Amino acid sequence: MEILFHSTTALRDDPVPLRSHDPDAQGFVEIDFVWRKIVFGTWSADEARAAQHPTAKAALRYPVPANVRGAALADLFEAPRCRVLVERIFYGAVTLCDGRHETVMLSRDARAAEAQLLDLLATLHAETAEVREVADWLPGAQALLDIWRGEPLEDALERLEDRREADDYHAGIIVVGDLRAALLNETRAAFKRGEPVDRFYVAALEEHGLIGQDEAAAWHSQQKCDDEDSQA
Structure with missing residues (x-):
């Protein structure tokens, strides 16, 4: 019977699939001898310590960084060498x-294969990334005009997506989350506090139902008055 390997497509679809909000969490790769499969997951530091004792589950777990890049994890377990090592462990257990x-x-032989597998897994420490939620990556409502000014929402999002990719490439920072939702939330917060915004902000908020037509009309009316006062 063949060993069932976890879908590497799922690993590639998430830039950091094992990330956790727990800063002490640890990623793992598990060889499950009951269901004959490879599993990837994350557990807390307490769970990791408890796993040093005998359990009711016939499995072996090996630590990997919780912030390892999904593509690197997929590459490793797609490699024939890694699969052969896992098979040697499985059939020698x-x-x-x-x-x-x-x-x-x-x-x-299985112990020798395990040692080689651990060497391969150790290389994943060079394939990690700093993970930030998009809401933490944006500068916040008070500095919103520094990153979005005088352009439609879609243009701003395209530019910020380029910046997000650049941060990953140059600084090893992966920004996760819905950029559109986060930017609109910051924009709405700035608008509600009466901070300086421009017509593109108001148009985007109204289009997405985050402010009402009356609020948008009131802003445009006030803006018109301010413009007239400045020209007087």
Whole structure:
């Protein structure tokens, strides 16, 4: 029976698939000897410590960085060498049970394969990224005009997406989250506080239903008065 490898497509679809809001969380790769599959996941530091003791599950877990890039993880487990090592571990394992706990014993060849697999997994430490939520990456409503001024929302989003990609490429920062929603939320906060905004802000907020027509009309009316006063 073949070993079922986790879909690497799913790993590639998420830039940092094992990320966690817990700063002490640890990623792992698991060889499940019951369901004959490879699993990727994240667990807390307490769970990792508890896993050092016998459990009711016949599996071996190996640590990987929780902030490892999904593409790097996919590349490694798509490589024939890695798959052969996993197969050697799997077929060289014997599961012993004392009635409550499962213990996995490895043959000499399986232990050698495990050591080589650990060496491969160690290379993932060079494939990590700093992860930031998009709301934390944006400068905030008070500095909104520094990043968006005098252009439609779609143009601003395109420019910010380029900046997000540049931060990943040059600084190793991956920004996750809905950029459109975050930018509109910051824009709405600035508008509600009466901070300086321009007509593109108001148009975007009204289009997305974040302010009413009466609020937009009131802003345009006030803007017209301000323009007339400045020209007087």
